[in-house]
Amino acid sequence: MSDTLDPRSEVNGLRRKLLLGAAAATTLGPWVTSAHAGVELEGVTVADTAMVGGKKLVLNGAAVRKRGYFKADVTALYMPEKRTNPDAIFKLDGPRRIQLNILREFTSGTISRIFVADFKQSATDEEFKKLITVVGQIGQAYGNIKSVNRGDVVNLDWVPGTGWTAAINNKPVMIEAGVPLVIKDELAYQIYMRMYLGPSAPDELRNGLLGLTKLHSKDD
Structure with missing residues (x-):
């Protein structure tokens, strides 16, 4: 042979x-x-994956978030693995991202006011009191943003060992000149996620982020 x-x-x-x-x-x-x-909502293409903290995350779900009668943004949730239950998402270790694809203009005052109101609604009284300094830091950082406008992309990331960071169009949100916003308290980020997945979140938003709502591919 x-x-x-x-x-x-x-x-x-x-x-x-x-x-x-x-x-x-x-x-x-x-x-x-x-x-x-990827998927498309309100003319916004949401990618299937995202890199956060050197890790590849997958799109868990997306939905249009409303403020009253107005569509505020297309919200997307990226996770290390897909989960359809809020408790499972809160317990899953690793980095994650909440992405806001802005659909209308918001001034700094509006951004701060909405954040504090939603955060307080999603936290217990004890948690809110415990995190009042953190809430103040985030409010100060948001107050430094003149405005966000249609087409802007806001990424709010949690990376274990680094903390919670925020960026607008890939530029870090700053507490003050030369000092980027970095919140190391994981509870603060968990409460932030409750704003989208907890009992106080609108059903349409929560179900979309949990992947329970059918989304159309951008190629459909």
């Missing part, structure tokens, strides 16, 4: 692999596309 491979055999083998791959792609159809396509 010769140790030399027959070139024709190699070519035939490669051809068979290519045909099998093509057949598999045809059979899977839209499932192959959706693994990479």
